[in-house]
Amino acid sequence: MYIEKIYTPSDLKKLTIRECQELAKEIRKALIVKASKKGGHLASNLGMVDATIAIHYVFNSPTDKIIFDVSHQCYTHKILTGRKDAFIDEELYNTCNGYTNPVESEHDVFRVGHTATSISLACGMAKARDLAGGKENIIAIIGDGSLSGGEALEGLNFGGSEIQGNLIIIFNDNQMSIAENHGGIYKNLQxxxxxxGKCENNLFKAFGYDYLFVKDGHDIEELVKTLQSVKDIDHPIVVHICTVKGKGYEHAQMNKESTHWVRPFDIESGKEKNPFNGARYDYIIRDHLIEKMKKDERIVTMIAAVPGALSFSEEYRKQIGRQFVDVGIAEEHAIAMAAGIAKHGGKPVFATMSTFFQRTYDQISQELCINKMPATMIVVNASVYSADDVTHIGIFDIPMMSNIPNLVYLAPTNRQEYIAMLDWSIDQTEYPVAIRAPRNGVFDAKGEVDVDYSELNKYKVVSEGKEIAIIALGDFFQLGEELSDKIKKIYSINSTLINPRYITGLDKTLLTDLIKNHKLIITLEDGVLDGGFGQKIASFYGPQDMKVLNYGLKKEFLDRYNISEVMEKNHLCADIIAEDIKNYV
Structure with missing residues (x-):
């Protein structure tokens, strides 16, 4: 096998083109087998195998800089740069992560997980190289789905006119984002x-780039010839290659969207090995939204290239037709568009991942909150229980969003509360509202839930007690219940348990009342403590004779972590908290 002989890119260069073609087959097999056992980005990587081989065959990494966009297409790159064992030895599967990572290898330039970044990063490296008098090639790899991202267009705009030396953009066109592409830019690509590549209208030439077209992005020989012709070029150029997402695995080619990222599956059938059959919030909210949209044509569900945020697969998108909008990888545009929809009487609901909301801070602040546009934002994967790669962790949204004036940020604790908050948010006309989707499992309410949240910052006392009050936010409410039981068992104290519901404000009346017969306030939040919910409670009690203990997460970049270890380290366990408070009881 050729794959076993590849330790560095220099080993690849010793192979003939025919041998490279055989290597491509071996790499695809390894990718499929590993994904079938561990999950990961499958279809997106299968389509880039041949091109990545050609890139390393021609260029001299790490002297030449290869910058992957998103970097979820970098598996072959990792195999060719000394990390093959992580893809062919099951015992070593966990030794490298799914994105480029300079800590792993000098061949990885950046660690990135957000898309549309590679061209701007490459422009910066090219500018620094030119200032230093360097000669290395700077290569940015970007997919067609990423071109809908504003940063990609900003990078294209700058690079084509402002970079005077070598800048090579390899544009991987597989006619897909995660799902289908959306936007006028794709008409020109077609x-x-x-x-x-010969039509008069040419997006890349319009931005000032030289341009080459490769019809078959899986023809290694043709790719090598083309890349050799642009190596050491003295001006910016785009090499447009056409590939097939999922290439080499029929199930992936036929199911490009569902195999973009996969859980462990059976290779022969393509079926997930251990499908989750319990209740899921993405299914619950998707189905609820569809029913609401059928009754009210003013409701528009919006996503930014990640329909999986609410499990809106193609069959569900078809059900609601024009009331479903995929803006492509353009989160900023989505928020601004939502403001426009709301201004003109529509009812926008935009859902995406917590980590992607980081891109929308300006639009939430300016377009939505200053103008008080009644749009609904569903913040998905906002939890320590969610994605664990450092580029996708969702624990920073509370400080970011809760400090924007006029925004109402809600934290449901159960199924009924989540639906009630969503219904209220869609129908009210006063506030921009964000809802933090729970991530610790689906729980049902133990009683009636409120349906009107217009009286802002009104906390809900779930059980009344004395001495100790537990204010447990969102999906840490169940931890609060467990802690309350533990305190009663150990200290014979009936504590007060509070579901605050509102992340963005304080129930000053309730907090003041607690002073009468409580000595200790415990806050629990599924996010970083610095600038978060609990610190606002502590600040309120600053002038008072009240002890406040804030429990949440340390401000740090977690990466591929063990959830139990993180929870224990941050004392987010009922047993540990109960031990912490013994000196206060």
Whole structure:
């Protein structure tokens, strides 16, 4: 096998083109087998195998800099740069992560997990190289789905006119984002494909780039010839290659969207090995939204290239037609568009991952909150229980969003509360509202839930007690229940348990009342403590004779962590907290 002989890119260069073609087959097999056992980004990587081989065959990494966009297409790159064992030895599967990572290898330039970044990063490296008098090639790899991202267009705009030296953009066109592409830019890409890059309208030339077209992005020989022709070029150029997402695995080619990222599956059938059959909030909210949209044509559900945020697969998107909008990888545009929809009488609901909301801070502040536009934002994967790669962790949204004036940020604790908050948010006309989707499992309410949240910052006392009050936010409410039981068992104290519901404000009346017969306030939040919910409670009690203990997460970049270890380290366990408070009881 050729794959076993590849330790560095220099080993690859010793192979003939025919041998490289055999290597590509071996790499695809390794990718499929590993994904079937561990999960990961499958279809997106299968489509880039041949191109990555050609890139390393021609260029001289790490002297030449290869910058992956998103970097979820970097598995072959990792195999060719000394990390093959992590893809062919099951015992070593966990030794490298799914994104480029300079800590792992000098061949990885950046650690990134947000898309549309590679061209801007490459422009910066090219500018620094030129100032230093360097000669290395700077190569940015970007997919067609990423071109809908504003940063990609900003990078294109700058690089084509402002970089005077070598800048090579390898544009991987597989006619797909995670799902299908959306936007007018893709009409020109279709023209370029149909004319073999010769049509008069050419997006890349319009931005000032030289341009080459490769019809078959899986033809290693043709790719090598083309890349050799642009190596050491003295000006910016785009090499447009056409590939097939999922290439080499029929199930992936036929199911490009569902195999973009996979859980462990059976290779022969393509079926997930251990499908989750319990209740899921993405299914619950998707189905609820569909029913609401059928009754009210003013409701528009919006996503930014990640329909999986609410499990809106193609069949569900078709059900609601024009009331479903995928803006592509353009989160800023989505928020601004939502403000426009709301201004003109529509009822926008935008859902995406917590980590992607980081891109929308300006639009939430300016377009939504200053103008008080009644749009609904569903913040998905906002939890320590969610994605564990450092580029996708969702624990920073509370400080970011809760400090924007006019925004109402809600934290449901159960199924009924989540639906009630969503219904209220969609129908009210006073506030921009964000809802932090729970991530610790689906729980049902133990009683009636409120349906009107217009009286802002009104906390809910779930059980009344004395001496100790537990204010447990969102999906840490169940931890609060467990802690309350533990305190009663150990200290014979009936504590007060509070579901605050509102992340963005304080129930000053309730907090003041607690002073009468409580000595200790405990806050629990599923996010970083610095600038978060608990610190606002502590600040309120600053002038008072009240002890406040804030429990949440340390401000740090967690990466591929063990959830139990993180929870224990941050004392987010009922037993540990109960031990912590013994000196206060």
């Amino acid at each position: 023209q370029l494909r149909e004319t073999y």
